[in-house]
Amino acid sequence: MTRDTKATNGNRDPSWAGLCRAATLAYALLAVVALAIALTLAQPAFPDYTDALLFFAAVVFWGAWAVVPTLALLCALGRWRTPRTPRAQSVLLWLLLVCCTGLTGGVGVLLGWIEAPSTVWRATGIAAMLGLGIGWVVTGWQERQALIDAARTAQAAALQARTxxxxxxxxxxxxxxxxxxxxxxxxxxxxxxxxxxxxxxxxxxxxxxxxxxxxxxxxxxxxxxxxxxxxxxxxxxxxxxxxxxxxxxxxxxxxxxxxxxxxxxxxxxxxxxxxxxxxxxxxxxxxxxxxxxxxxxxxxxxxxxxxxxxxxxxxxxxxxxxxxxxxxxxxxxxxxxxxxxxxxxxxx
CATH class of the missing domain: 3.30.565.10 (Histidine kinase-like ATPase, C-terminal domain)
Structure with a gap:
């Protein structure tokens, strides 16, 4: 007879693991593009389309370099030890997003790609505000998944008990x-x-x-x-x-x-x-x-x-x-x- 062996992977949470999928990265990059479009349209009139295009490309490049390391770190931490509550996970997500945005901006200043350091502060502030919204959405989604999983578990347990x-x-x-x-x-x-x-x-x-x-x-x-x-x-x-x-x-x-x-x-x-x-x-x-x-x-x-x-x-x-x-x-x-x-x- 085959014994029931439950695969475990440390304290990894299935809802947390959902952030590590390729689809999540694709959605995050689409969000970066949408944000870049919004920021470009919100800027004063550019001298020509080339400047607008360069600004748009810079925002996308910066956003991508902030999002990709954030998700990579989340996946690495999730494989090692996941915070137990959705709120703690959301706080970690917010901290990583803000830190990655600030660090990539700081590297850009050191390499001469960003002339005004104040741009880094503004971008970090925007990331902090967006991170709050993203964390709130992620928390709600994870809590909902937890309720669904609990309901399915209860149904399965009731089915076993009935047989x-x-x-x-x-x-x-x-x-x-x-x-x-x-x-x-x-x-x-x-x-x-x-x-x-x-x-x-x-x-x-x-x-x-x-x-x-x-x-x-x-x-x-x-x-x-x-x-x-x-x-x-x-x-x-x-x-x-x-x-x-x-x-x-x-x-x-x-x-x-x-x-x-x-x-x-x-x-x-x-x-x-x-x-x-x-x-x-x-x-x-x-x-x-x-x-x-x-x-x-x-x-x-x-x-x-x-x-x-x-x-x-x-x-x-x-x-x-x-x-x-x-x-x-x-x-x-x-x-x-x-x-x-x-x-x-x-x-x-």
Missing amino acids: HPHFLLNSLNVIAGLLPDAPHRAERAIENLAVLLQAALSDPHPWPLAAELDAAQAYLALAQLRYGDRLVLDWQIDCPEAVRSQRVPRWCLVPLIENVVTHGVARRREPTTVSVTLRVTENQLTVRVGNPVAERAQHPTRSDSGFGVGLAAVTRQIVAAGGTVQQVQEAGWHWVTLTLPLDPRNRA
Whole structure:
């Protein structure tokens, strides 16, 4: 069984790491260009267009040399030790921006590129005021991301907690029945149950696809012990080893299989096929779970009333990760298909 290994990188904060992306640098440089245009238009009339163009180029050059070192230092500090609160991070961002602006201006004065030192003070003051606004925006964005992450974590934890209580007692009863005559099968069942409990009690953050598949197989193994020949498993996993290390939302497959067993196998007396297929095409993971459609009772049972709860929670997790979830009934089968984008950088 694959153990859940959570990749850590010191105290690095994912929201802080977002400032280190190429897109952030591009947006920052666009902001510098916009500021240069505004300052150029705000200046008194230039003798000719050449002077205006030179002023614009100087502001862009100066701004770029202030922004690029700021972001580089932020990324370096983020990889080493990130301030824990968004406000502390914003203060650090403001200090770095002001210092980099003043230092680049000072170098320009020493090299003779800037004639009036007062220009450096004015530019530093502008950077200080802009830094306050940028810090306020960054703080709000990070706090919002923290709330979103907390909500997703709570949803995932609730989904994990929902899956096991009604299944745990049945599994323990099956294991107790196996102990006298088939101790080896009982030992294997205990190992599978331990895998599920470990997954349920650990943190609800994303984990490797291999761990999710292990949890799904453990669940099906315990269900096989309970339902015997009534459960026919069609397990088709076409997944390279490199993809198995990709991180996926925790508990995105087990609830779908639980629904298939509860609303397919448990409601039929004849052998019922549980189909689980997994395919990787280009940069996309596709998982399809299905079962023959059983006739629904006139009065929904307790299990029926919770049928949509697990699927809704899984859908929220998958959509938050950039994927999709679809339900369809065809040829007497009910299918749930989920897709997830794969990122080569998102490895365990």
